[in-house]
Amino acid sequence: MNPRYGKSQNPALLDVSALMAGEMRTMPFERQFVMHLKEDEYALREPAVMAGTLTNMAGYITFEATLTVKYTAVCCRCLDETVQTFTLDLDYPVADQLENSDTEEYLIPVAGKIDLEELARLHFMLHLPYRHLCREDCKGLCPRCGHNLNREACSCQPEL
Ligand SMILES: [Zn+2]
Ligand SMILES: [Zn+2]
Helix, strand or coil: CCCCCCCCCCCCEEEEEEECCCCCCEEEEEEEECCCCCCCCCEECCCCEEEEEEECCCEEEEEEEEEEEEEEEEEECCEEEEEEEEEEEEEEEEHHHHHCCHHHHCCCECCEEEEEEHHHHHHCCCCCHCCHHHHCCCECCCCCCEEECCCCCCCCCCCC
């Protein structure tokens, strides 16, 4: 549980109990929440954002949302910090646990709520690229003197 919020106000918990109880409608939402990562490898710049809609159409409930996370990573060429934006579209059916055996394909609310932070963390860690570049044409470091060639050229002679 996120210690910054009281249990009822945790913005990462999306209450879907009305739809689960049979209310037929479309419920747009946009939530910002702090994502807690186990590793500190990626510094999160600001709260994660999950925005989308929940729809109950004839008893079939769908969750569609876009996750946006701004984070800092280290450029694999020049080792500078680089700010990256991660976005991912998510699309899930929502169901009660008892109805399905293949639960990985579904979002299963707990006590009528979907935990957006858990969902965000799962997809962030799963889809994050292994290598980051500060920019496509990053020149990297000089192999001889270690100078960051994005900033200025060094005086090393090019290898012959
Ligand atoms: Zn770089
Ligand atoms: Zn050099």
